[in-house]
Amino acid sequence: DIQMTQSPSSLPASVGDKVTITCRASQSIDSYLNWYQQKPGKAPKLLISAASSLQSGVPSRFSGSGSGTDFTLTISSLQPEDFATYYCQQSHSTAIFTFGPGTKVDIK
Amino acid sequence: QVQLQESGPGLVKPSETLSLTCAVSGYSISSGSYWGWIRQPPGKGLEWIASIYHTGSTYYNPSLRSRVTISVDTSKNQFSLRLSSVTAADTAVFYCARVAYRDYLYYYMDVWGRGTTVIVSS
Numbered sequence: 001d002i003q004m005t006q007s008p009s010s011l012p013a014s015v016g017d018k019v020t021i022t023c024r025a026s027q028s029i030d031s032y033l034n035w036y037q038q039k040p041g042k043a044p045k046l047l048i049s050a051a052s053s054l055q056s057g058v059p060s061r062f063s064g065s066g067s068g069t070d071f072t073l074t075i076s077s078l079q080p081e082d083f084a085t086y087y088c089q090q091s092h093s094t095a096i097f098t099f100g101p102g103t104k105v106d107i108k
Numbered sequence: 109q110v111q112l113q114e115s116g117p118g119l120v121k122p123s124e125t126l127s128l129t130c131a132v133s134g135y136s137i138s139s140g141s142y143w144g145w146i147r148q149p150p151g152k153g154l155e156w157i158a159s160i161y162h163t164g165s166t167y168y169n170p171s172l173r174s175r176v177t178i179s180v181d182t183s184k185n186q187f188s189l190r191l192s193s194v195t196a197a198d199t200a201v202f203y204c205a206r207v208a209y210r211d212y213l214y215y216y217m218d219v220w221g222r223g224t225t226v227i228v229s230s
Binding site: 102 | 167223
């Protein structure tokens with residue numbers, strides 16, 4: 001089974017900050033990596049698929065990069081609505097998924 | 109606009125079977141796509157449970173495989189989840205989602221239901 005880790009688990013930040021979240025897979029997953037944003041009491045929202053493909057309607061301040069085992073989600077200038085928990089998810093095999101443990105971005 | 113809506117009992121007794129249904133609107137399940145269930149225990153992260161293709165092909169989380177059944181009913185445009193022998197550890201918010209794909213390589217959950225809370229308690 002492919003295991004996913006994320007760092008940090010908690011990220012205090014301020015509006016305007018550049019934020020970087022790291023996700024690591026236990027084995028190579030090529031670019032089969034998605035990122036989701038979840039706010040309290042809400043369903044997750046897809047931000048990025050295939051490691052770097054921005055979902056329609058997602059602000060361009062979000063970007064993803066990486067391949068193989070190491071991936072990053074970057075928010076270029078944190079906005080008030082971006083305080084949330086972010087999850088990576090691998091999809092190396094057809095319709096089989098593993099989520100990372102999540103990174104909570106909160107107010108510094 | 110594709111919408112998903114979970115439904116089912118909010119309270120299940122230990123050792124019993126949890127049954128949930130996800131009704132899909134704005135999109136025909138028979139048109140394609142995979143469909144999935146995800147859960148989130150209180151204060152914890154997301155866990156993928158199972159996925160199903162509209163033809164009935166199924167995919168399960170190995171850690172839950174022995175207790176989970178996912179099924180699809182194209183005539184009702186819905187899919188379902190059954191989780192047997194539940195314990196308090198199965199208490200969670202359960203989400204259903206559409207699993208979209210690109211190039212038959214990249215799979216991702218692009219539409220989610222609002223989630224339904226299931227508590228396992230006697």
